[in-house]
Amino acid sequence: MKKLAVAILLISSYCGAQTADSFVPASTNVWAAEYPRVDASGRAAFRIKAANASAVKLNFWSNPKLDMVKGSDGYWTVTTPPLVPGFHYYNFVVDGVDVNDAGSHAFFGGGRDASGIEIPESGATYYLVQHVPHGAVREIWYFSNVTGSWRHAVVYLPPGYDTQTTMRYPVLYLQHGAGEDETGWINQGHANFILDNLIASGAAKPMIIVMAYGYARRAGHVDPDVSKAPFGSPEMMKAMQELSQAFEDDVTQALIPYIDSNFRTMADRDHRAMAGLSMGGMQTFQITFDHLDLFSYIGGFSGASGMMMMRSNEKPDMKTAFNGALAAPAAFARKVHLLWIGVGTAEPPQMLAGITRLHEAFTEAGVKHVFYQSPGTSHEWQTWRRDLNDFAPRLFQAGSQPATAAR
């Protein structure tokens, strides 16, 4: 084992000594890993050793796969064209098998711990760690009577929480997307740094953020096998509805009471917000519209309306959508301080069109809301970082919110 220690230290010594080129190791790399590497234009260079493989590809989930080329040393390499800034999931595909990059840290996405790489955005510092007071990121475990199990969540406490021990804070519940988990908003999203920076500049109020695990199965529940059911069939919809209702009950009956009991919150609807990305946005709309007694700020990041609404090419009817909650827009606006939806302009057409249609339907029906478009970004974390950076300053401020677009 001493040998292991030595070997590890040596590897780091060796790699650290390699000559620099215009590419540098990505910030998402593990200690001393020289690959993947990025350059100032956003290109990224990858390599993996697979001496016996006959075909190796680089799979950026948001892009077509790239063929890698084998060298005489058994390493397969590829350098990408300039990539969209932000965080990208990826993996290698070695003779058809998905393989993580040992040089990159893993990030939970696509239902597994997957490789990810950060491509810097020139001039953008709002999501980077800076010399400002830092909030605390906490892991919590709460027992849920809804699921009959211990559940893990992540909580951001604003700077000063420890020392200003009589202060109470509003709370934002912030959800990850499908295939991700409660760690995503910190590890991929940098939500803590975004809030640190917004709070330091005075743009956002100090707030607590709660990031829950977005899957729940009711205690004792066994999912039916709907794998052979047609898409959208009643049995599939029922199975999904059961899971989704279990999560809603977990949030409202287990998580919120736990948070309000264990942290110094302002435990009323005027000081409680919920937002989420993609599937988390759908969950947000379901949960908040079912519980307007609990929430008064609502955000949908690249995912807001129900699944069926998104698939349809028709505009939702505000008389009936969301169980009619928006049928009286003026009353709704008095009750809900913020209704916010956003989408990246480079998202897949169905998503872009669906969110845009929802915005248009809101507008036509006179539903006060904010519509934010993230320029040039896709269904990825750079969109959602920008979303949070726009959304958070609008929370818990005195007076009403201007319905403006991009900042």
Add this chain to the structure above:
Amino acid sequence: MKKLAVAILLISSYCGAQTADSFVPASTNVWAAEYPRVDASGRAAFRIKAANASAVKLNFWSNPKLDMVKGSDGYWTVTTPPLVPGFHYYNFVVDGVDVNDAGSHAFFGGGRDASGIEIPESGATYYLVQHVPHGAVREIWYFSNVTGSWRHAVVYLPPGYDTQTTMRYPVLYLQHGAGEDETGWINQGHANFILDNLIASGAAKPMIIVMAYGYARRAGHVDPDVSKAPFGSPEMMKAMQELSQAFEDDVTQALIPYIDSNFRTMADRDHRAMAGLSMGGMQTFQITFDHLDLFSYIGGFSGASGMMMMRSNEKPDMKTAFNGALAAPAAFARKVHLLWIGVGTAEPPQMLAGITRLHEAFTEAGVKHVFYQSPGTSHEWQTWRRDLNDFAPRLFQAGSQPATAAR
């Protein structure tokens, strides 16, 4: 993206509906993953799809590789014999390439995010989450002038820290092993649950635990390339010494001041302990013996003495070892409240012999210490969980510590 959400939910629905056998999904699995599976005897069943591969092995790092067998569906499978209880790193080897198991969460070990599986230990609950008050696990980022960079660490705050706001606590600095990082003691070790349970039963004093990132490179330092230097050569030793001194300085000059400024600590040597596993044990001995003004409790878990001492087959001479700090055992025992070393009885022979020799040398020289042997466990986390469970109750108690062995 809605389709993705649906697919994820469906996968979970489908898997959840599979019929049960005596094997159940491992606790380390991701949501809805049915493989790997474990049974009550500690056997584990694995599978991976690799339709085009010609040879697939299961690589438990602590055991010989096992051949997997290909089925007509393209899945390779294997079921292990009963495994030693505890946490084991592993990966698949597909035609020579290391591949993570998408069904398992990743844990940082071996210098990368690797798959891991938990084999339950019958009757052992001390490291499991239980219905007792839970401490908080925090992520912190501190700027180190030693490394010139932001550094991430993990901090455990005992139950009651938030509410008993005038209370101050002693601190244990607790280090991971080589190839691991600051997340290991929580994710693999369950240090938080171990302390929750010990504190709840009254066996351990409430304490803060700080888990630092055990690698550091001094600001501006470029490692020399020692990859071709003979093992133990002066240039290799010098390179390692520079890295190891940078970490020592980071702990004593950046981390400890940060912790004492930002948490309600008892900031003196009588209330400060350090321990670590493997490489972390070596770092602990280096740092504490260099700074007996800062520490009064010292623990080495499967790694305590210097690298050269471990390689030698001779007993260390207490007159000169550790810069002579143990040359006067009575004076040392008055100054240091606890000197603790431990090893698993199934560890590799060199490690077992090295730690045992150190225990014998301590005993012969009259150096008061605790020697703990973990029955049947190897250089793995089950040893270190037991170590912490034995070590922590001996910290910060009034009066002297009994120098007993295994509990």
